[in-house]
Amino acid sequence: MRFLVVDDSSTMRRIIINTLNKLGHQEILEASNGREGMERLNASDVDMVITDWNMPEMSGIEFIRALRTVDKVKNLPVLMVTTNAAKDDIVEALRAGVNNYIVKPFTPDTFKEKIEAAIPK
Amino acid sequence: MQDLMVSTLVEATHEVFNTMVARELSEEAPIVGDALRPKSNVVGTVGFTGSEKGLVAFYSTLDAANEIAAAMLGMEAHEVNGEMPDAIGEVTNMIAGSFRTKMAAHGDPWAISVPTVTVGSDFYTKYVFQAERVLLPFHMKDSPLYVELILMKT
Numbered sequence: 001m002r003f004l005v006v007d008d009s010s011t012m013r014r015i016i017i018n019t020l021n022k023l024g025h026q027e028i029l030e031a032s033n034g035r036e037g038m039e040r041l042n043a044s045d046v047d048m049v050i051t052d053w054n055m056p057e058m059s060g061i062e063f064i065r066a067l068r069t070v071d072k073v074k075n076l077p078v079l080m081v082t083t084n085a086a087k088d089d090i091v092e093a094l095r096a097g098v099n100n101y102i103v104k105p106f107t108p109d110t111f112k113e114k115i116e117a118a119i120p121k
Numbered sequence: 122m123q124d125l126m127v128s129t130l131v132e133a134t135h136e137v138f139n140t141m142v143a144r145e146l147s148e149e150a151p152i153v154g155d156a157l158r159p160k161s162n163v164v165g166t167v168g169f170t171g172s173e174k175g176l177v178a179f180y181s182t183l184d185a186a187n188e189i190a191a192a193m194l195g196m197e198a199h200e201v202n203g204e205m206p207d208a209i210g211e212v213t214n215m216i217a218g219s220f221r222t223k224m225a226a227h228g229d230p231w232a233i234s235v236p237t238v239t240v241g242s243d244f245y246t247k248y249v250f251q252a253e254r255v256l257l258p259f260h261m262k263d264s265p266l267y268v269e270l271i272l273m274k275t
Contacts, residue, residue: 011193011208015141018195054235083218086230103222104215105140 001119002027002045006037006063007052007081012104016050016081019111034063041073048118050102053082053093061096068097077118081106126224126270127151127255130177133219134259134268137212142192146266149258157256159267162186163205164239164246165213169221171231175272177217178246181209185264186240210236216268250274 003020005028007013017028029044031037035058037051049067053060060080067073077099082089085103093101100118102111131148138144161180168176181189184198190208191198214236221233239246251274259266 009207009211009214011190011204011211014194014204056235083215083222083233085218085222086225088225088230104218105137107140 001025001047002029004029004031004037004040004044004046004049005051006031006034006049006055006060008032008055009052012052012081016111019108022108023112023115034058034060034066037063038066038070041067041070041076046073046076048115049076049078051078051080053080053084053089061092064093064096064098075120077120079114079118123253123255123272125227126173126220126272127257129223130216130220130268130270131257133216133223134257136219137215138261141215142189142212144189144192144261146259146261149260152256152258153254155254155256157258158245159256159265159269161267162240162242163209164244165209165236166238166246167213167217167236168234169217169231172228173224173231173272174275175252175270176248177213177220178267178269178271179209179213179216180267180269182264183240185261185266188261188264206238206240210238213238 005016029040031040033055051060079100080093080098081102083104100114102114138146159180162183163181163186165179166176186205187198187201190201190205193208253272255270257268
């Protein structure tokens with residue numbers, strides 16, 4: 001599987017990539033905000049998107065809304081990794097088109113479980 | 122309310138360190154007011170606003186900050202080269218974010234800011250607004266760490 005990890009924090013991208021590597025995933029693209037994420041999606045084939053919420057230029061929510069309008073990628077599974085975990089946040093993210101939600105701080109086991117749940121059967 | 126906020130912030134701090142830094146913290150009793158000014162080289166802050174307004178600040182020595190960054194990134198502390206401020210920003214963001222989520226069980230969720238990180242020496246953070254301050258001392262082995270709750274008086 002090829003992943004796109006979108007987060008403005010280089011630390012968080014590295015943590016997510018290390019976690020994906022531990023889970024056996026090696027093909028990973030990176031972007032530091034939603035606008036860059038859209039550019040990567042237009043230029044490459046990706047199987048799953050993992051995105052932060054709060055980012056400059058284009059937030060995670062704006063990014064998900066944008067990708068859901070593009071034929072090539074509109075059905076991609078999208079996981080959101082964020083500290084925004086109040087009930088209202090989750091409702092907003094689900095309405096924007098998130099498939100699953102990972103709350104920071106997280107464990108590798110949680111990550112694995114959420115990825116597996118988001119893979120289309 | 123302040124007692125609930127303090128205990129929730131302590132819980133959020135332990136959760137972040139146990140899960141993302143793989144370090145156990147020991148804690149001391151909270152210090153109310155600004156009697157103790159932490160000797161720290163690295164300070165991360167995240168603001169929040171809503172039914173309560175204020176800041177969460179995280180204080181660390183340079184060595185401890187590099188150890189935290191290394192643990193988060195899966196490297197040795199001596200290999201850390203420029204990654205530390207972003208890592209401390211993310212630690213502060215996760216502590217404040219987890220605190221905000223837990224507090225949302227008691228009212229509407231607050232909005233929180235992106236983190237800012239200051240690295241330097243011999244500085245002290247003052248605020249232009251009237252504030253109540255509660256300092257939470259922790260230890261990561263021999264390294265002192267502090268989390269401060271700064272509440273704007275309304």
